[in-house]
Amino acid sequence: MEINWTKEVEARKEALLEDLFTILKVDSVRDDAKATPEMPVGPGPKEALEAFLQIGERDGFITKNVGNLAGHIEYGAGEELMGVFGHVDVVPTGTGWDTDPFEPVIKDNRVYARGSSDDKGPSMAAYYAIKIIRDLGLPVSKRVRMIIGTDEESGWQCMDHYLQHEELPDFGFSPDADFPIINGEKGNQSLYVRFRNDVAGGKNQLISFDAGLRENMVPQDATVIFTSSEADKIQTALEAFLATHPVKATLST
């Protein structure tokens, strides 16, 4: 049997977008201030997980919520288990949006919303791939699990919890953010810097330094508060820095 995959996907485009919009509309930023044992990373991630599992249930798949931290949608039969790992939590929205980050809009053939590319969009696409295989009645030699996490961006509680309570897949892949494949991450580091607060022999003193919203996000802006007896020198140094770096900064007293 020859399958026109493009046609199969096209036929489901509207349905996929509708399901994707449903989960994009959930503000699923981790919120520890509202966390409870029932909502270990706050209400948003739990709500997004439930919405995704509900889509699987609606379509007739076996679904399971694992402690409101993770869950899966399963298809197929067999000894072996293949895992498809996605996540529905998102990083904070930050500033600079033209539209509401939780009201998805399509502009120039792109979906704009927090999580559209990391990782609600790819997760929904992977789910629809499983659904197409099921709809077409194609033979599968193993079980396939769409495993949905809710704490990928912050602390990985979701996968820690999932792997404590559920079967570890024999192999799998993670459709996260980019297409077609990211086959390795060279590593990442979180650094904590501490230093003596008497720069330039006590002429300058750092009061505070704030940048970024999360450790795994590129900071959009930074604010530093300091006292100094050399404001003119700092203004000159800042201007020299700005002349050779593509950033904006202002010094105010």
Ligand SMILES: [Zn+2]
């Ligand atoms: Zn991701």
